[in-house]
Amino acid sequence: MTLRAMRERAGLSQQDLRAKVGINSISYFWALEAWDSTPRPKRARDPHTMRLDTAKRVSEALGVSLDELWDGLD
Structure with a gap:
């Protein structure tokens, strides 16, 4: 999953994030x-x-753990 996909799943724009x-x-x-x-x-x-x-x-803003953020970026 890309950073963009995680951001969009959280319902945030780039400006919001x-x-x-x-x-x-x-x-x-x-x-x-x-x-x-x-x-x-x-x-x-x-x-x-x-x-x-x-x-x-970033992980807190997206509502994911730090591990989920790093795993999602792979």
Whole structure:
């Protein structure tokens, strides 16, 4: 499952997730979600490189455990 699929399953837009997590960058979640695109855009970021504290806030915002978040990204 992709980060985008998890976000959509939680009923959140990228802006909603950004606000819940406390990220100021508008393009941050776009870059993480773009990692699964084909062809991959140059500005895409591997979601596995999220800082642990950010990943924890993302998992809480999505209503999943940290393990479920990491497993879902594979």
